[in-house]
Amino acid sequence: MDPTRFAFDWFSAETPDMTLVQYELAAEVRSVVEPDDQILVCRVEALRVGLGSGHADVDAHLPWMTDGRQVWARWDAAAKVSALIFDRTAAQDLARRMSGNDAYRLRVRELGPVGRDAAAQWERSYAYLTASLGQASPDDDLILAGLRRHALWATLTAFDTGFGEALEGAAQLRQAPTTVRRALDFIDQNAHRDITVDDIAVAVHMSTRGLQYAFRRALDTTPAEQLRRARLDGAHRELLRGRASTVGQIARRWGFAHPSRFATAYRDVYGVAPSQALRRGRGD
Structure with missing residues (x-):
């Protein structure tokens, strides 16, 4: 200047x-x-x-x-x-x-x-x-x-x-069948637990194949992908709280066994590396 x-x-x-x-x-x-x-x-x-x-x-x-x-x-x-x-x-x-x-x-x-x-x-x-x-x-x-x-x-x-x-997507969700909405609620409430797609199907009284078909028809996605998104969102919130010592610790807690794959998925969704989000959460 x-x-x-x-x-x-x-x-x-x-x-x-x-x-x-x-x-x-x-x-x-x-x-x-x-x-x-x-x-x-x-x-x-x-x-x-x-x-x-x-x-x-x-x-x-x-x-x-x-x-x-x-x-x-x-x-x-x-x-x-x-x-x-x-x-x-x-x-x-x-x-x-x-x-x-x-x-x-x-x-x-x-x-x-x-x-x-x-x-x-x-x-x-x-x-x-x-x-x-x-x-x-x-x-x-x-x-x-x-x-x-x-x-x-x-x-x-x-x-x-x-x-x-x-x-x-919100309009699509409002029109989704009751079973799909109940499955989404179950995922949101239990994403931090060791649940599988089979557990989600049992919770809403459907076969796994039937649940997969219902998700594909109503939301053009799968229960597994929805569970993955919910877990990624949970890890994101925890990173921003800055309470863990390492990114790998948070990744494992939310079911991501490979830190490098977790980092790639996280960056694709949030636009920054998880290590950067953790530093931000700590106020570094």
Whole structure:
């Protein structure tokens, strides 16, 4: 940054688990962001601006989103920066409540929005949030909760996060047969135990083959895969509590005999290594 060309104007507003930031900066800037326990959505408006991740460029005329992937930016004149920052764990929990799908995993598949109409909608929502948060009092808990929900919904639908699929999955689950829903409840309540697909079938008074067919027909998955997801979710919660000494200890406790396979499965779902989640849980 060149201090002889520096000018700065800043506005920020916070709700629990979300921060809105907007600033105008006249300077030569080179920056890199790589959020750890946050989700960042940003728009940089400038005459000459470059954005990218690794060796790939990002469309600098549109907002972008990252849940951990490194993004670099550079500009050499005045720029207006608009950003929303969500706590990752809180956003995951709220997204599950909004979708009604407890199996949803919030992951940013692409940095850019799903289209220009979606980008424009996100920017309109951002402008609304800026005006509304500027008028809200810190004591307006219900108003702030509503604005946070609006912000996350607008963000998850503007970018490729799998949120639309979660909404469809929740509707599919509500229409699933009673036996399948009972099996899902049994899995959620007993995933920490040494249960098998046969045990799940016995619990809902079905044959194993019949249960597999019912899951495939209603949810396009299998009881074994659902059990694996429930155990991975349990391991995730335990990692974030930071109470175990090693990742391998948690993996074994949740039925994953091979730490390397567990690490791969965990990274595929949560976007970070389990060792990183454990360090975060300990506050390292």
